Structures are given as structure tokens and as C-alpha cells.
Amino acid sequence: MGVMSKPRRAGYARDLADVVARVAGDYARDKRLCTAVAVGFTGLAAYAHYMTSQPAIAEQFHLVQEEARARSKAKRERRNHRTGSNVSTIASSAARNGTPSSSAPASDNEDSKHGVGDGGKALAEAKVAAPKRKVAAVDATFLKRMAFILRIVIPGITSREAMLLAIQTVMLVTRSFISLRIARKGGDGLQAVMERSWKKFFMVLGDFFVSGVAASVVNSALKYLTNSITVAFRQRLTLYVHARYLSNRAYYRAAVLRVGNLDNADQRIVEDLNQFCATASDLFARTFKPLLDVVLSTHRMGESMGYSGLTILYSYFFLSGAVIRAVSPPFSEYIARTQKLEGDFRRMHSRLITHAEEVAFLDGARRERDILDAKLDKTTTWSSFYFYLQFKQGVIDQYFVKYFASMIGWPVLAFPFLADTSSRSAAEIAARYRESDTLIQSASSSIGDLMMVYKKLQRLAGFTARVMDLLEAVDSIHDTNETRTAGAIEDGSNEGEDVGAVGSVGTMVREYEKRTGLGKLDGGKMGQSGGSGRGVIASSSEEGVRFSGVTVYSPDGRLLVKEVNLTLAPGENLFVTGANGAGKTSLFRVLAGLWEPTAGTITRPDVAGATDESFQVFYVPQKPYLVSGTLRDQVMYPLPGDPERDDEVVEALSRVNLGRFVRTSPEGLDRLPHDWADVLSGGEKQRVGLARLYFHKPAYAVLDEATSAINPDEEGAFYSHLGTLGITAFSIAHRLELKRFHHQHLHFHADGTGGWTLERIKGGKR
Numbered sequence: 017m018g019v020m021s022k023p024r025r026a027g028y029a030r031d032l033a034d035v036v037a038r039v040a041g042d043y044a045r046d047k048r049l050c051t052a053v054a055v056g057f058t059g060l061a062a063y064a065h066y067m068t069s070q071p072a073i074a075e076q077f078h079l080v081q082e083e084a085r086a087r088s089k090a091k092r093e094r095r096n097h098r099t100g101s102n103v104s105t106i107a108s109s110a111a112r113n114g115t116p117s118s119s120a121p122a123s124d125n126e127d128s129k130h131g132v133g134d135g136g137k138a139l140a141e142a143k144v145a146a147p148k149r150k151v152a153a154v155d156a157t158f159l160k161r162m163a164f165i166l167r168i169v170i171p172g173i174t175s176r177e178a179m180l181l182a183i184q185t186v187m188l189v190t191r192s193f194i195s196l197r198i199a200r201k202g203g204d205g206l207q208a209v210m211e212r213s214w215k216k217f218f219m220v221l222g223d224f225f226v227s228g229v230a231a232s233v234v235n236s237a238l239k240y241l242t243n244s245i246t247v248a249f250r251q252r253l254t255l256y257v258h259a260r261y262l263s264n265r266a267y268y269r270a271a272v273l274r275v276g277n278l279d280n281a282d283q284r285i286v287e288d289l290n291q292f293c294a295t296a297s298d299l300f301a302r303t304f305k306p307l308l309d310v311v312l313s314t315h316r317m318g319e320s321m322g323y324s325g326l327t328i329l330y331s332y333f334f335l336s337g338a339v340i341r342a343v344s345p346p347f348s349e350y351i352a353r354t355q356k357l358e359g360d361f362r363r364m365h366s367r368l369i370t371h372a373e374e375v376a377f378l379d380g381a382r383r384e385r386d387i388l389d390a391k392l393d394k395t396t397t398w399s400s401f402y403f404y405l406q407f408k409q410g411v412i413d414q415y416f417v418k419y420f421a422s423m424i425g426w427p428v429l430a431f432p433f434l435a436d437t438s439s440r441s442a443a444e445i446a447a448r449y450r451e452s453d454t455l456i457q458s459a460s461s462s463i464g465d466l467m468m469v470y471k472k473l474q475r476l477a478g479f480t481a482r483v484m485d486l487l488e489a490v491d492s493i494h495d496t497n498e499t500r501t502a503g504a505i506e507d508g509s510n511e512g513e514d515v516g517a518v519g520s521v522g523t524m525v526r527e528y529e530k531r532t533g534l535g536k537l538d539g540g541k542m543g544q545s546g547g548s549g550r551g552v553i554a555s556s557s558e559e560g561v562r563f564s565g566v567t568v569y570s571p572d573g574r575l576l577v578k579e580v581n582l583t584l585a586p587g588e589n590l591f592v593t594g595a596n597g598a599g600k601t602s603l604f605r606v607l608a609g610l611w612e613p614t615a616g617t618i619t620r621p622d623v624a625g626a627t628d629e630s631f632q633v634f635y636v637p638q639k640p641y642l643v644s645g646t647l648r649d650q651v652m653y654p655l656p657g658d659p660e661r662d663d664e665v666v667e668a669l670s671r672v673n674l675g676r677f678v679r680t681s682p683e684g685l686d687r688l689p690h691d692w693a694d695v696l697s698g699g700e701k702q703r704v705g706l707a708r709l710y711f712h713k714p715a716y717a718v719l720d721e722a723t724s725a726i727n728p729d730e731e732g733a734f735y736s737h738l739g740t741l742g743i744t745a746f747s748i749a750h751r752l753e754l755k756r757f758h759h760q761h762l763h764f765h766a767d768g769t770g771g772w773t774l775e776r777i778k779g780g781k782r
């Protein structure tokens with residue numbers, strides 16, 4: 017290319033300045049537009065300034081910057097220590113900076129509470145050694161996670177989900193072909209008008225009529241299929257989680273013992289899984305269709321106007337896409353955080369519903385409102401910040417993907433026609449121009465859609481992180497429990513019926529971790545519950561229960577009871593006393609297998625016919641749990657209601673003086689109020705607990721202040737009936753009058769040394 021002469025360059029510059037001045041002048045003459053723009057922009061700028069200068073939102077900017085700094089520092093350090101021993105950098109630097117680590121929010125600190133004596137030390141070591149969870153981002157980790165989740169939601173090529181995806185693929189192809197035909201017919205219609213051919217015009221019209229019908233069916237079908245895929249994915253994934261969350265008491269370990277760092281499990285299972293599935297199935301349609309449209313329209317345009325202009329257009333898209341992705345904030349991570357805040361807010365409302373009566377009695381509405389408002393404030397502050405970032409990013413996205421792209425597309429479209437020296441008729445050129453115009457617009461908007469897929473991907477990555485955290489947590493909680501079950505409790509009676517099915521999934525998760533090198537959650541590695549888990553719970557063919565040197569710590573590491581030795585023959589009732597918080601219930605948590613003893617051995621007999629631990633040691637608390645269901649369901653819980661056993665249910669209810677509930681209600685045992693907890697008085701709730709005990713007739717029952725709200729006159733009859741049913745009672749109580757129904761008395765000193773005394777009760781009767 018020759019060097020341009022000076023006067024020529026000056027001429028071009030003058031022309032350019034002239035064009036700019038004319039465009040500006042033309043714009044300025046459009047008074048209405050200018051006024052609207054000036055007013056709108058001023059309002060927007062004022063609002064944005066007001067929002068971003070709010071201290072809470074300004075604080076968010078600060079925190080996010082700090083986090084980004086901490087993250088890149090951690091990344092650098094990880095690169096330096098590829099061996100991976102020093103992996104807690106994000107958390108520690110975030111903590112130093114006073115910022116939460118989004119990957120393991122708040123719960124990092126909570127974990128340290130689980131340390132228990134030696135066990136606590138082991139936990140701390142496990143925590144340091146455990147690889148840090150990755151933050152949500154569209155990267156290799158995301159792809160591995162997606163591949164893993166997809167294996168769950170699409171279990172095989174003959175599955176319903178695979179079929180649905182196949183039908184959707186065919187529909188998407190059909191939709192693209194219809195679009196092509198409509199573009200061609202648009203050009204043909206113009207040609208018919210220019211040639212003044214009625215016949216051709218009506219043929220085009222007829223074609224539009226048919227294509228329109230086909231397009232509307234296909235469009236609706238695509239929406240329907242996307243929704244169906246969402247539902248099918250959700251069902252698979254939620255069943256998968258339920259199978260693990262509700263086996264081996266994983267829900268208890270997660271909720272009460274905080275194993276697995278699983279916050280807001282309810283929100284994750286109900287909301288996040290659904291959102292993930294909806295985003296994933298939508299993404300498929302939104303990626304596949306534009307991709308196909310681009311390929312097909314490029315091919316068609318290439319035929320009519322050559323490929324060189326298209327190459328320029330596509331290079332532009334490629335480059336601007338890379339730039340947009342580079343300057344985009346980490347929205348995936350922000351979505352995960354939004355979900356967490358929403359979950360926290362929702363949990364506070366659930367608590368209010370659950371404890372409505374206590375709050376009302378205490379007139380705690382004001383305090384509750386403050387708590388709820390504070391949570392709302394956190395959520396809305398974050399959302400305002402998040403949407404502001406989205407707005408800023410949206411301006412860049414819109415301009416480069418939509419408007420600047422059309423500016424490049426136009427000359428690409430027009431040049432080949434401007435330079436056309438062939439003998440084609442004007443009508444034919446107009447028809448092809450119109451067709452190419454439609455195609456280039458559709459290709460540009462498809463590429464725009466594809467570039468915007470990164471946004472969807474970020475959204476998906478955010479939900480994927482939440483979902484994968486959930487899957488890893490339920491798996492790790494389940495696994496530690498499984499190991500414990502296999503190693504410590506030898507009777508195998510607590511194997512749930514679905515454990516087999518779950519086992520294969522557990523293997524999948526482990527394989528996934530091995531393959532990907534992605535670590536489990538810290539809590540999962542800890543292998544602890546209430547104690548450090550050095551003790552053993554064993555079953556034997558001997559009768560009775562024996563505690564040998566049993567030591568129990570609380571989950572927050574306090575010694576509750578040290579080296580308890582105690583043997584109880586069947587039918588020998590134990591009376592347990594001690595100050596509040598002494599550890600009375602905890603000893604029986606250990607007996608029931610909820611917690612592990614830190615040291616010692618608990619031996620309990622194999623109970624014939626017992627299919628679950630809860631049937632060996634039946635727990636009756638001061639405020640029994642009332643399941644959602646009928647009166648029959650209350651008594652038969654945890655078994656499902658079975659009308660064939662109504663006689664037994666009625667007998668149990670009559671024994672605890674609740675027979676009138678059956679007699680006075682027309683629905684009898686089928687009575688189903690909104691919530692039994694609102695219907696029954698405190699004493700009646702306790703009676704339901706006792707009726708449940710009579711119905712199940714377990715070998716052992718822990719009665720934890722179970723008769724505190726019942727007339728003391730009835731307690732003699734109660735203990736005597738337990739004897740008749742062959743139930744051995746461990747009674748935790750503060751009222752010494754109960755002592756006479758027992759044979760041994762265990763007293764906890766509650767002095768921090770784990771001290772206790774055991775005495776035989778003279779003349780204890782049943």
C-alpha cells in the first residue's frame with residue numbers, strides 16, 4: 017500500500033470532521049430525543065450516585081475489591097506451592113481483611129468449634145490439610161462439576177432426560193430451517209413486488225402462512241420441552257440429594273452438628289436445585305439454536321455475498337467477546353452469594369413461623385421485626401450493589417454486541433452489492449439484499465446471543481457451585497457416617513433400605529473427586545459428631561446395656577462426662593439427674609448412635625425385630641415432635657399411618673387419656689389439622705409422645721422429662737405399664753419423686769471434670 021500524500025490525508029480528516037459535525041448537528045436538531053436523553057440520563061446518574069454513596073453499598077465495593085485482591089494473592093501463592101499444602105490462604109487473607117470467604121462463608125470459624133480434645137486437634141489438622149473449595153467461576157472446575165452433575169441428571173442414553181434432549185435438538189434444528197425459509201421468502205416477496213408479479217406474491221404469502229403455523233408450534237414446543245427438561249432434571253437431582261440427606265442421619269449431622277458446612281440446606285434443596293436445572297436446560301436451547309443459526313445463515317450468506325466480509329464480522333465478535341469476558345465482574349460468585357443471603361433471610365422467617373406462639377407470648381414482635389429487617393437490609397444492599405454492577409456491565413455488553421456490531425454488519429452487507437457489476441436485475445439484487453439483510457441480522461443477533469451465553473454460564477456456574485457444595489456436603493456427611501456405621505456399630509441394623517442405591521452414587525462422588533482432584537468440604541473430612549469418635553458402640557447377644565469407660569464431649573469441646581461404667585439388666589430402670597447442661601441427654605445421644613463417645617464402649621443387645629436404631633432406643637422428649645399428618649400418623653411415627661393398626665393406635669391413645677380425640681372428632685384418627693403443634697396443649701403433646709411409645713413397645717426408652725407436664729398421680733400407672741410392655745426406661749428428670757420407679761440412679765456432677773456417681777435404689781419398683 018502506497019503512502020498517502022499530505023493534502024490527501026488532510027482532505028480525509030476534513031471529511032471526517034464534517035461527518036461528525038453533521039451527525040452531531042442532526043442529533044441536536046432532534047429536540048425531543050435530546051431532551052429525553054438529558055432528563056433520563058441526569059435522573060439515572062443522580063440515582064446511581066445516591067445508591068453508590070450509601071455507606072452499606074460503598075462498603076460492598078470495598079469488600080469486593082478486598083476479596084478480589086485476596087483471591088489473586090491466593091492464586092499466586094497456590095501457583096508457588098503447587099504441592100497444595102498451604103491452601104487456606106483465601107480464608108486467612110480474607111479473615112485478615114475482615115472479609116468473608118465466599119466459598120465457605122462464616123462456617124469456617126464455626127468448624128473450629130467442633131474440635132474436641134484430641135479429636136479437636138485431629139480436626140484442626142484435617143482442616144488445614146483439606147483442599148479449599150473453589151469459588152464459583154466459569155472455568156475448568158465448573159466444567160468438571162457440570163460433567164459430574166450431568167451424569168446424575170442424564171443417567172443414560174435411553175433415559176427420559178436423554179430422550180427429551182434429543183427431541184429438543186430436533187426441534188431446534190427445525191426452528192433454524194424455518195427461520196432460513198422465512199428469510200428467503202422475505203426476499204422473494206420483495207422480488208415479486210418489484211416484478212409486479214401477483215402470482216409470485218401470493219405464493220410467498222401462502223408460504224408465510226404455512227411457515228408461521230410450523231414456527232408457532234415449534235416455538236411453543238421448545239418452551240414446553242425446556243420446562244419438561246427442567247422438571248426431569250430437578251426430580252433426578254433432588255431424589256439424589258434426598259437419598260443421601262435422609263439416610264444415616266445426615267440431616268441431623270448437617271443441621272445440629274454442623275458437619276459439612278451446609279448452611280440453609282432447605283433453601284439449597286428446594287430453591288437452588290430448581291434454579292440450577294432451569295438455567296441448565298435453558299442454556300442448552302439458548303446455545304444450540306444460535307449456534308445452528310449462525311452456521312446455517314453463514315452458509316447461505318456465503319453463497320450470495322462471499323465469505324470475506326463475514327470473516328471481518330465474526331473476527332469482531334470474537335475479539336469483543338474476549339474483551340467483554342475479561343472486564344466482566346465475577347457474577348457467578350455473586351449469584352452464589354445472593355442465594356446464600358436469600359436463604360438466610362428465608363430461614364429467619366421460617367423460625368418466626370415455627371416459634372410464633374412463644375414470640376407472641378413474649379410480645380417479641382418488635383425484636384423479631386428488627387432481626388428480619390436487618391436480614392432484609394443485608395439482602396437488599398447486596399442486590400442493589402449486584403444490579404448496579406449488572407447495569408454497568410450491561411452498557412458495555414449492549415453496545416459492543418448489539419449496536420457497534422450492526423455498524424460493522426451494515427457495510428459488510430452493503431459492500432458486495434455496491435460493488436456488484438453482474439447483469440442481475442434490480443429486483444433480483446433487491447431480493448438478495450433483503451434476504452442477506454435478514455440473515456445478517458439473525459446471524460448477528462445469534463452471535464450476540466452466543467456472546468451473552470457467558471452471562472448464562474456465569475449464572476449457571478453460580479448455581480453449580482451451590483449445588484455442588486450441597487452434593488459434596490451430603491456425600492461427605494453420609495460417608496463419615498457410613499464409615500462410622502461400618503466400623504463402630506456392628507449390628508448393621510441402621511442400614512436404610514435405600515443405602516444400596518445411594519452407595520453407588522457415593523462411589524460416583526469419590527470417583528469424581530479422584531478424577532478431578534476437587535476436595536470435599538472441610539467438615540466432611542472431620543469424621544466427628546458429638547465426640548471425637550474414638551469410642552465404640554457395639555451390639556451383643558447378651559441382654560442389657562453396658563457402658564464401659566464411656567467419655568462424652570459436647571460438639572463445642574466441653575467435657576460432659578468421663579469414664580462412665582454402668583450395667584443395666586433388662587427391666588432395670590435407670591434414673592438420671594444433674595444440673596442443666598450437665599450432659600444427661602448427651603449420654604443417650606451416644607447410646608442412640610447420634611453422637612460418638614470420645615472413649616469407651618457401649619454395648620447394647622441385638623433386639624429381635626428391630627429394623628432401625630430408633631426402635632432399640634426410643635426417645636421421648638419433653639416436647640415430642642409432631643409430624644405433618646393425621647392423628648394416626650402422630651402415634652405411628654416414624655412408621656407411615658396404617659389404618660389396619662387402628663385398634664392398637666386407639667388403645668395407645670386411650671391409655672394416655674387422649675381417647676376423646678378419636679371419639680369427639682367426626683374424622684377420628686383421620687383428623688388432619690394444619691399443624692398438630694398448634695392444636696395440642698403442652699401436656700397433650702407429651703401424651704402423644706407416650707402413646708407413640710406404647711404403640712411401638714421398644715426394648716429401651718429414653719424419657720427426657722417426658723412426663724413433666726403430666727399429673728404426677730398418673731406416673732405410677734405409666735411406669736407400671738412400661739414394665740408390662742417390657743420396656744426398660746432411662747428417665748432423665750429433675751423431680752426426685754420419680755426415683756422410686758427406678759433401680760439405679762446416675763447423677764452427673766456438672767463440675768467440668770466429668771464426674772458422676774451411681775447408686776442402687778433400694779426398693780425401686782416397677
Ligand SMILES: Nc1ncnc2c1ncn2[C@@H]1O[C@H](COP(=O)(O)OP(=O)(O)OP(=O)(O)O)[C@@H](O)[C@H]1O
Binds near residue numbers: 273570576597603
Ligand atoms: N449440637 C450441639 N452443639 C453444641 N453443644 C451442644 C449441642 N447439643 C448439646 N450441646 C451442649 O452439651 C451440653 C449438654 O447438653 P445436654 O442436652 O446433654 O444437657 P442436659 O444435661 O440434658 O441438660 P437439661 O437438663 O437442661 O436438658 C450443653 O451444655 C449443651 O449446650
